[in-house]
Amino acid sequence: MITESGMNGMPEEDLPPLLGRAAAGDAEAWRSLVKRYGRRLFALAKSRCRDPEVAEDITQSVFATVVSKLSAGEYAEEGKFESWLFRVAMNRIRDHIRRVRRQPVYADSEVVAAAAGAGTSFGSSEVEVSDSSKLERLREAVQGLSDADREVIELRHHGGMSFKQMADVLEEPLGTLLARHHRALRKLKEVLEGAGPEPAIGSGNDKSKPARAAIARRKGE
Amino acid sequence: MLEGRVSEMKDTTETAPEEFAEVTRLLDSLATRERQSMPAAFEGRLAALHDTRAVRQPRGETEPPAMRLVHPAVGRDAPAPSKRPVRGSSIRIAAAIGLASAVLATIFAGRVAPSGGLGGASLATGLGATTLESDLELDVERLLAVYAAFDGDSAFDLPMILDDAGAFGESVKSGTSPDGDWMEESL
Numbered sequence: 001m002i003t004e005s006g007m008n009g010m011p012e013e014d015l016p017p018l019l020g021r022a023a024a025g026d027a028e029a030w031r032s033l034v035k036r037y038g039r040r041l042f043a044l045a046k047s048r049c050r051d052p053e054v055a056e057d058i059t060q061s062v063f064a065t066v067v068s069k070l071s072a073g074e075y076a077e078e079g080k081f082e083s084w085l086f087r088v089a090m091n092r093i094r095d096h097i098r099r100v101r102r103q104p105v106y107a108d109s110e111v112v113a114a115a116a117g118a119g120t121s122f123g124s125s126e127v128e129v130s131d132s133s134k135l136e137r138l139r140e141a142v143q144g145l146s147d148a149d150r151e152v153i154e155l156r157h158h159g160g161m162s163f164k165q166m167a168d169v170l171e172e173p174l175g176t177l178l179a180r181h182h183r184a185l186r187k188l189k190e191v192l193e194g195a196g197p198e199p200a201i202g203s204g205n206d207k208s209k210p211a212r213a214a215i216a217r218r219k220g221e
Numbered sequence: 222m223l224e225g226r227v228s229e230m231k232d233t234t235e236t237a238p239e240e241f242a243e244v245t246r247l248l249d250s251l252a253t254r255e256r257q258s259m260p261a262a263f264e265g266r267l268a269a270l271h272d273t274r275a276v277r278q279p280r281g282e283t284e285p286p287a288m289r290l291v292h293p294a295v296g297r298d299a300p301a302p303s304k305r306p307v308r309g310s311s312i313r314i315a316a317a318i319g320l321a322s323a324v325l326a327t328i329f330a331g332r333v334a335p336s337g338g339l340g341g342a343s344l345a346t347g348l349g350a351t352t353l354e355s356d357l358e359l360d361v362e363r364l365l366a367v368y369a370a371f372d373g374d375s376a377f378d379l380p381m382i383l384d385d386a387g388a389f390g391e392s393v394k395s396g397t398s399p400d401g402d403w404m405e406e407s408l
Contacts, residue, residue, distance in 0.1 A: 022271070030271035038267050043255035056263055063267050131247075135254065138247050157248040158255055185241040192244060 016077050023070040034063065037082075041089050043158040047142070048093045048150075049100075058092045083168035086159055090151070090169060134192065141191040149184035152177055 021029035041062055046055035065088055069075040075084070142153055155161050155169065163181070167174045 027268075027271055031268045034264060034267045038264055039256035039259050042259040042263075043252055046255050046258065047252075052258065055259075059259075059263075060267065060270070063270055067270050131250065134247055135251050138244075138251055142248075142251075153248065157245075158252040160252070182238070182241075185238075185244050188248070189241060189244045192247070 015081055016079075019070065019075075019077050019081060023073070023075075030067075033066070037085060038063070040158070040160050041085070044086070044089060044154055045093055047139075047154050047158045049096055050143070054096060058089065058096065061092055062089045080168060082161065083165045086155065086161060086165070087169045089159075090155075137192060138188065141188050144191070145184055145187060149180055149187070152180045153184050153188075156181060 018029050018032055022033055038059065042055050042059045045058040046052055049055055049058070062085065066075075066085065075081075142150060145153065151170065152166065155166050156163070161169070163174055163177050166172075166177050170177065
């Protein structure tokens with residue numbers, strides 16, 4: 001798991017005093033908070049929403065909430081700052097996804113082309129694929145997971161959270177999350193190795209679903 | 222550039238099975254790529270969220286230090302937003318337009334009510350300059366609060382609206398009558 005901690009090899013300041021200094025108006029402490037969590041939140045939101053601008057909006061909104069709560073003295077640090085921060089982020093992300101799902105989704109040529117590229121590469125054992133194309137396939141595969149599995153994967157890897165923190169954020173038992181993570185990894189592995197179904201099929205939230213359906217029709221012709 | 226590192230697992234229950242080592246590695250690479258894609262300028266904007274809204278507590282204060290919301294242009298305290306941060310620039314624009322309209326509607330109503338006309342002098346004799354002035358100050362305060370809350374959003378230009386409202390208020394207080402075109406454009 002990758003975290004933003006220990007930047008530049010410097011020891012990371014403990015969170016409670018850092019929050020205290022940020023609440024007291026210390027600009028440097030605030031910048032440290034942004035450095036520590038900004039990219040993690042952005043990556044989580046971007047992976048979930050597939051839109052960099054939306055990811056910026058959500059990230060900024062979360063930090064605005066932090067400023068507001070700290071300044072008003074409404075946040076009491078009890079060792080769960082990260083969980084609280086990511087819960088706020090997840091709520092914003094879910095709100096956004098709910099709004100998007102109410103709107104009809106149309107496949108455009110770019111989506112079709114991307115999906116077609118991903119689809120034809122599955123199961124290709126003769127061609128040596130680069131890490132970059134593997135990552136693209138993995139990205140597609142993650143989008144094809146169920147919401148519950150995808151949240152665990154994205155909080156864990158993009159958000160850099162521990163399972164205990166994820167249990168706080170998602171309000172699920174630790175064992176459930178571990179099992180879900182294991183199941184999601186297996187699905188992703190199967191897709192990457194070409195042994196599983198194409199990832200987006202069966203996904204309830206995938207924008208490229210119409211494109212994949214079109215590809216499937218084309219293959220059947 | 223991302224300055225992350227591969228950290229140790231926080232407890233033994235978090236150890237990924239060996240069979241998923243490659244998938245885990247790729248997932249971490251993907252996450253790294255997503256983090257790296259965050260624009261540096263955006264990180265600066267996040268840092269500025271604090272810089273533009275908070276000041277240190279003056280020395281000698283007996284109260285515990287706390288950040289105060291400050292309007293960056295005038296350097297004085299602005300009322301804290303009573304609601305949680307609003308998402309979406311369309312909502313922000315609507316809020317700005319609504320408040321600006323409230324200011325102008327207040328001014329307009331004050332001008333036409335006493336005399337039934339748009340004569341500049343009628344305002345002072347009808348409602349009284351003090352009443353209008355306090356109304357204006359109240360609405361400008363509300364505008365300032367919204368501006369302080371959404372400072373940095375380029376979707377609307379509240380300083381310009383404030384300037385217009387201020388100029389109009391001044392002309393009303395001084396008894397000069399702004400021409401009709403100005404009023405129409407503002408509304």
